[in-house]
Amino acid sequence: MDRINAMRAFVTVVSEGAFTRAADRLETSPQLVSKYVSQLEQHLGVRLLNRTTRKIHLTEAGTSYHQRAQQVLNDIDEMESQIGDLQTRAQGLLRISAPVSFAIRHMAPLLSEFQKAHPGVGIDLQLNDRKVDVVEEGFDVVLRIGHLKSSSLIAKRIAPVRIVMCASPAYLKQNGTPQHPEDLQGHRYLRYSYIELDSSQSLHRWLQNNGQNNSSGMTSNNGDVLVESAISGAGIALQPTFISGPAIKEGKLQVILQEYELEPMGLYAVYAHRQLLASKVRSFIDFIDGYFGDPPYWD
Amino acid sequence: MDRINAMRAFVTVVSEGAFTRAADRLETSPQLVSKYVSQLEQHLGVRLLNRTTRKIHLTEAGTSYHQRAQQVLNDIDEMESQIGDLQTRAQGLLRISAPVSFAIRHMAPLLSEFQKAHPGVGIDLQLNDRKVDVVEEGFDVVLRIGHLKSSSLIAKRIAPVRIVMCASPAYLKQNGTPQHPEDLQGHRYLRYSYIELDSSQSLHRWLQNNGQNNSSGMTSNNGDVLVESAISGAGIALQPTFISGPAIKEGKLQVILQEYELEPMGLYAVYAHRQLLASKVRSFIDFIDGYFGDPPYWD
DNA sequence: GGACACTATCAACAATTCATTGATAATAAC
DNA sequence: GTTATTATCAATGAATTGTTGATAGTGTCC
Numbered sequence A, B: 001m002d003r004i005n006a007m008r009a010f011v012t013v014v015s016e017g018a019f020t021r022a023a024d025r026l027e028t029s030p031q032l033v034s035k036y037v038s039q040l041e042q043h044l045g046v047r048l049l050n051r052t053t054r055k056i057h058l059t060e061a062g063t064s065y066h067q068r069a070q071q072v073l074n075d076i077d078e079m080e081s082q083i084g085d086l087q088t089r090a091q092g093l094l095r096i097s098a099p100v101s102f103a104i105r106h107m108a109p110l111l112s113e114f115q116k117a118h119p120g121v122g123i124d125l126q127l128n129d130r131k132v133d134v135v136e137e138g139f140d141v142v143l144r145i146g147h148l149k150s151s152s153l154i155a156k157r158i159a160p161v162r163i164v165m166c167a168s169p170a171y172l173k174q175n176g177t178p179q180h181p182e183d184l185q186g187h188r189y190l191r192y193s194y195i196e197l198d199s200s201q202s203l204h205r206w207l208q209n210n211g212q213n214n215s216s217g218m219t220s221n222n223g224d225v226l227v228e229s230a231i232s233g234a235g236i237a238l239q240p241t242f243i244s245g246p247a248i249k250e251g252k253l254q255v256i257l258q259e260y261e262l263e264p265m266g267l268y269a270v271y272a273h274r275q276l277l278a279s280k281v282r283s284f285i286d287f288i289d290g291y292f293g294d295p296p297y298w299d
Numbered sequence C: 001g002g003a004c005a006c007t008a009t010c011a012a013c014a015a016t017t018c019a020t021t022g023a024t025a026a027t028a029a030c
Numbered sequence D: 001g002t003t004a005t006t007a008t009c010a011a012t013g014a015a016t017t018g019t020t021g022a023t024a025g026t027g028t029c030c
Helices: A003-016 A019-026 A030-044 A060-088 A100-117 A169-175 A202-211 A223-231 A241-249 A279-288 B003-016 B019-026 B030-044 B060-088 B100-117 B169-175 B202-211 B223-231 B241-249 B279-288
Strands: A049-051 A056-058 A092-098 A121-127 A141-146 A154-161 A163-167 A189-192 A218-220 A236-240 A254-256 A265-271 B049-051 B056-058 B092-098 B121-127 B141-146 B154-161 B163-167 B189-192 B218-220 B236-240 B254-256 B265-271
Touching: A003 A019, A003 A030, A003 A049, A003 A056, A003 A060, A003 B003, A019 A030, A030 B060, A056 A060, A060 A279, A060 B030, A060 B060, A060 B092, A092 A100, A092 A279, A092 B060, A100 A121, A100 A141, A100 A223, A100 A241, A100 A279, A121 A279, A141 A154, A141 A279, A163 A169, A163 A241, A169 A254, A189 A223, A218 A223, A223 A236, A223 A241, A236 A241, A265 A279, B003 B019, B003 B030, B003 B049, B003 B056, B003 B060, B019 B030, B056 B060, B060 B279, B092 B100, B092 B279, B100 B121, B100 B141, B100 B223, B100 B241, B100 B279, B121 B279, B141 B154, B141 B279, B163 B169, B163 B241, B169 B254, B189 B223, B218 B223, B223 B236, B223 B241, B236 B241, B265 B279
Parallel strands: A092 A121, A092 A141, A189 A218, A189 A236, B092 B121, B092 B141, B189 B218, B189 B236
Antiparallel strands: A049 A056, A141 A265, A154 A265, A163 A236, A163 A254, B049 B056, B141 B265, B154 B265, B163 B236, B163 B254
């Protein structure tokens, strides 16, 4: 027996004063209402209503139960409609994790526009380059760069991420422009600590051999620093175009070994479930998807 | 789906932090708990928990729902246990209707003893000789004298009620003692307005003919008055022995036409239902049943 | 006062839902 | 890399649900 329905039936019978009218209002048959009330009485072990075929009268137990049951039903209704509101109008706090360099350069206008479109949504943006656990750390969405291995999570590809090698024209003039990965030998490499590379690619093979023990170059876990260093002639950086793009456009950096370019990675929005998504999350996913254009505006 | 069970499952999962432990505590299978929570989510249209195989995390909607759901469950539990108490310990207000003359003479000690045995029960005793509607007027028990025709109500026979004709020895000396119903002709009849008589009886036939238009005697709707009148020699009264008994024992009244005595009626306790009786009612019925003895102490 | 309409409930059936079992994918610990 | 644990899925038989038609009680209207 669904006690909530039974309670609702009982309360309706009391307020309507008759089983038939209660059944009308609940859009069921009088038989069912009668059965519900009987079952409720059986469950409680007390008669709630004294009834003839014409009149209904509450017993003492019924009176006491009625009040409280009505309160409980109100609470439930309110509770559910509140959940419903939370669902239809996007609202609440949206907790996002994003890669540091990407967020610094490209998240601010997006979030500002998103909040203009969804005033009820507050945003908590956490910048992080390490691997973040969506559920464990309570994020609604995690933006991540790389090739995603399958898991129980949903990963929606938001934008392609091209990783290019580049250096300042001055540096290349002084040290020569590599035409082949093997020419990289002896160059100063500006290494990014967290980069995930697909080992099937030739560019990677060199990096594995020479990049790892990068005695002559520098290493950082922040791409901006590396790109800025490259711009000032510190060496060769392997960084995504969403960082190096403007500098390349302005001629401050020059792309090298373009024909050996790494297979494009992606910017992914990772979230927990496809179904029953809170609408703040769904709205955000919809919003960010396509926001950067294809190809993205930084390329 | 029983939403209450589903809510309980959800709340337990949250408080236990795992489906398996929740299942243990609820004494069901983890599968069922999982299903309940899923159904609840489906019903609400929101994800309540983000879950991997290892960790559980509340969503925002889940957090909001959890609090309120717990409150609702507490309310329900409290409500039901209160009803249960009301049921096991007899308590509450017991509303009784009883015939005027009977109640005046015989109810006081009974009620006093009953309340001593059941301190939690308050009593509202309404004296009334008209036909009272148990459910309509909200009585728990109606004591009624007569032959009960079947209805949806339960009528438990509490004691036999003998109706006897009697008059004072002085009256009989002066007017003669009737030996046969036909001898009643010409006597002064002290008529009771509400008496219900079975028309198959010879005594009744006379009353129908002679009693109805009772020009020479008197009529009252109160048996005590009639009996007192009979004692003081006003005529012949047809009244139950629970009124006339003591006067008869003391010789103030003399029974006549004993061989034509009306078939004994009964004192009935009428109540609405046999099952799911509030225990204050059941206790009272049990208490009054047998209280007057068989034959009753007034005979 | 008797036919009538209305009401609550009962009984029985078909459709649905339920709880259980075993299997599976994902994850953490060893 | 293997094992153990966890949540969920899938399939099955069992229990429950809501429906239908029937029945008894109860006012009402001529």
